[in-house]
Amino acid sequence: QKEVEQDPGPLSVPEGAIVSLNCTYSNSAFQYFMWYRQYSRKGPELLMYTYSSGNKEDGRFTAQVDKSSKYISLFIRDSQPSDSATYLCAMSPRIKAAGNKLTFGGGTRVLVKP
């Protein structure tokens, strides 16, 4: 079993819909959670990060962490065709951990249709 599980998709939604993405994990030591967005044939870029449990909002994006269920989510409101990308979750047992301490999910491909 992988340490971080993520549905590969693709997840296809109409423009304007809410996109709901999630990752489950098995390591209860994880406390720092990130979402990266990766456009086709490009490198990932950091979208959001959050510590421990709770919600964090940034514009149309909301990240949620439920440590008791070992489950994190990313919601994209009012989705746009430009949101079409692969979304990768990443996590670490340490706050502000370096890249060698990160564990990545496999990514979910999202298609937002006009």
Add this chain to the structure above:
Amino acid sequence: DGGITQSPKYLFRKEGQNVTLSCEQNLNHDAMYWYRQDPGQGLRLIYYSQIVNDFQKGDIAEGYSVSREKKESFPLTVTSAQKNPTAFYLCASSIGQGGAGELFFGEGSRLTVL
């Protein structure tokens, strides 16, 4: 503009050949990383370096080699000992151990073995 430059974007290799992927950064970051990305799998760490003239193996270092002679440069050699080298390779950097875990990625190099 600061960033990470990877070259070549696409590379074809015959079995038994070594190839070197270039990674250059002008972000003045101390730490640099090489990841491998396969469809449906999370990013897997090959090698990382936190300081010039020093590097450590990641989770899947077998069949790869690196050098870090300059802060800006972290080339990856895929040797003939790597049994399944066809993949998308990503170079990344971060400000170091004290950073917020944000990785800055290059645009990747796609290696195909013929």
